[in-house]
Amino acid sequence: MQLILLVLILPSFVALGVQGYSSFSDGVGLKVATVDGHKITQGDWDNAAREQAERMRRENPQMDPKLLDSPEARQQALEGLVSRRALETAVQKQQLMAADGRVASVFRRSPTYAFLRTPEGQPNKALLAAQGMSSEGFAERLRQDLGLQQVLAPADMLPRSLKLGGKLAFDALLQQRDISVKRLEAQAYRDQVQLGDADVATYYQLPATQKRWMQPERAQIEYLVLDAEALKQRVQVNEGELKTYYEQNRKRFSTPEERQVSHILIKLDAGAKAEQEAAARAQLEALQALLRSDPKQFAALARKHSQDEISAASGGELDFIGRDFNVKAIADAAFALGKGEISPIVRSEFGLHLVTVSDIRGGDVRSFEDVRAELETEQRSELAKKEFQTLSEQFSNAVYEQADALQPVAEKFQLELRKAELGRVPAAGAQGPLASPKLIEAVFAPESLKTKRNTEAVETGVQQLVSARVLKHVPAAAPALDEVKEAVREQLLMERAAALAKKAGEALLAQKAEELSYDTTVTVSRMNPHGLPREALNKILLASAGSLAKPFGVDLGTGGYLLVRLNAVKPPSEQEVPAKQAEQQYAQALANAEGLAYLEALKAGYKAKILASPAKAASSP
Incomplete structure (x- = not known):
């Protein structure tokens, strides 16, 4: 966990x-x-x-x-x-x-x-x-x-044994039910519904209908954005400063030189006696003599004689190291060697070493032309940040002083005057200032809606200020009936058709169970609903097993009415959910x-x- x-x-x-x-x-x-x-x-x-x-x-x-x-x-x-x-x-x-x-x-x-x-x-x-x-x-x-x-x-702190819990949970979740169904489609009852304009008008005035058609409060605005990102394109880049920075920071644009190093270590404590050091040195001198005649023996000799337990198995190899390698004596020795050379005996806090370099890489410096675009981007960012700091206070003052219009501010600061529609909740997928709670709060402040003056400059992001002005405020309300009359008529028509389907279904349920006929018999489960709506499937799966062979109805809303007879309750298919898998998934879900x-x-x-x-x-x- x-x-x-x-x-x-x-x-x-x-x-x-x-x-x-x-x-x-x-x-x-x-x-x-x-x-x-x-x-x-x-x-x-x-x-x-x-x-x-x-x-x-x-x-x-x-x-x-x-x-x-x-x-x-x-x-x-x-x-x-x-x-x-x-x-x-x-x-x-x-x-x-x-x-x-x-x-x-x-x-x-x-x-x-x-x-x-x-x-x-x-x-x-x-x-x-x-x-x-x-x-x-x-x-x-x-x-x-x-x-x-x-x-x-x-x-x-979960229980150690989840086998029983997993079985019970998945039995309840994934059991199968054999059912017979008869569907009464609302569409089949449309022709029995008669509607007049007065019916539609009365229906549209019902609080539930009005709520269904309610359009949220919104404000049409114009707004200005002052931010460092936009200022990047306006600032002037100094070529001379770019070159000066490059020369002063050449190390930044170089690849650190690294050397592929191997070593042979004879361990020696810091307080070792003179005779112990002499013996260790003599051992390495003998190995050094062998390597002078055949440097290619280094890996084999390291495997046999090196006392570095980790690197000895790989022929003493330490991989590529830089000048800042944590054993300074090895780094100093390696960077004093050419490729394939063997170092003199060197002393570190771990003992005595022989070092060799098998490869050298890095050390190259990228040219100014290669890094110019990168440097220009950096300088533009820095200059834009400074420009933003300089202009932010001026921008805040300007939208306050020129409170009844944003166009003059846009011209003064060379900004694009944008337009948008805002609600009290950001629209799905909204980004940038239009998703900012601070901007929305400023736009829908009572003073902004009443006077339609510029909002204060609000901070909507990193180095980003925005001011907006309300052009039109539309309170939350349902649209006029004339605008949606046909859609409302269709809605009422289907509701009444569904009511007729339900009435017909309930009449059938009042008959003797053995007199009912069904369209089809299927086995349903949550993994295989056979096209049933979720609400209908849930009611079928929650029906008491004691109601076998007793038909019941499921209201599908404007989809109609469903007559159902529960024939059998079956456990989940072992092929679909093996017991071990059920236990593991249950344990994971519970955890x-x-x-x-x-x-x-x-x-x-x-x-x-x-x-x-x-x-x-x-x-x-």
Whole structure:
């Protein structure tokens, strides 16, 4: 259970590939959720959505990029972020942070982290650095992971034997029922219905009908968007500054040189006596003499003589290493060698080594022409951010001072004046400003609707300000009958036809059961409904087994009426759901339900609340 929740909710706490969810400090301050009184900002949300997209892209490179930044994906990222914050709060409140000794013990003993340990049991700094982490950062992440495991422990309290529960659950869910049915279609009774205009008008005025046809309140608006993304295309890029930056940061555009290294180790303690070191050195000198005559023997000699238990089996190979390799003596020796050369004997904290280099890669520097587009994009982003900071206050003042129109503001700031229709709830698939709760709140504020003046400039995303003006306000109301008369007539016609079908069906039920005839006999189940509507299938499956051979009716609404006779109740097909599979699926479903219920209880206890909709912070609607 802990593993399931950690995989679903906490992918960042598996120790590698983590940048940390505590670094969301560069986003805007717009509050989108709260946990235990602490806010989660729009910037936090954007970072979480970006990290989620990157992780999903790594796991499934073929995934459609649009799915990674959809409103549904952003909502999932926000819910996951709220869950993480609730769990982190629980760790702090319940004082479950692991002590240093516990962290060290788990690292040394757990097979999960074996690949991160050096032969001496220390963190492999080179591997951690490749993931953008220091050994201290890794230890802190492991400490958090252990704390979270303790928080999640109560969710792992399911019964050990689920065989009976699985059988009962799947028997009830997937049992089969043999039935005879007769269907009275409402369509067959249409010709018996007579409607006049007065009937339609009276029906349309009924509260239930009015509610059915009610169109939501909406506002037709014009609006302006000032954001850094749009400003990118307007800023001027300085060619000289691009070249200067390139020259000052050439290292950034170079591929670090790496060397494929193998070594032979003779272990030697730091406090070894002189005669012990002399013996070890003599052993390596003998091997060195053999290698001078035939360097190709290195792998064979390493397998036989090296005391590095991990690399000896692979001929002493350490794979490609950089200059920052965690054993400095080996790195220094390797980068002083040419391809195929053997080093002098070198001393490290582990003992004496012979080192050889079998291959060299990297060290190339990309030309300015190759990276120019990348540098230009970066400079445009930076300049656009500065431009936005400069213009944001001016924009806010302008929409306030020129309160009765947005066109002059659009001309002053060279912005496109856009038009849209908004409801109090974002439309399905809405993105950008039109999905922002803050903009919707500003548009439907009583003052905005009454005066039709510009709203204040509201922050709808990262470095994004929007002001809108209501052009027309349409209150929630049903349309005039003339606009929908034919559709209303058809609706009333089918309702009355269905009523006649039901009346006919009930008359048949009043007859003797043996006098009823049926159209067909079928075996239905949830896996094979034979075209029955869900409501009808549910009623049939919920009917008491004691009502065998006793017909009953199922109202299908405007679909008509169904006469049903229950002939037999059968268990699920073993071929469809094998017993072992049923037990496993039941256990999985129960575990998921228990885990999610526990998480929801935890969030409720810390008053976790989501305040924003799954809007995509973007400059376009």
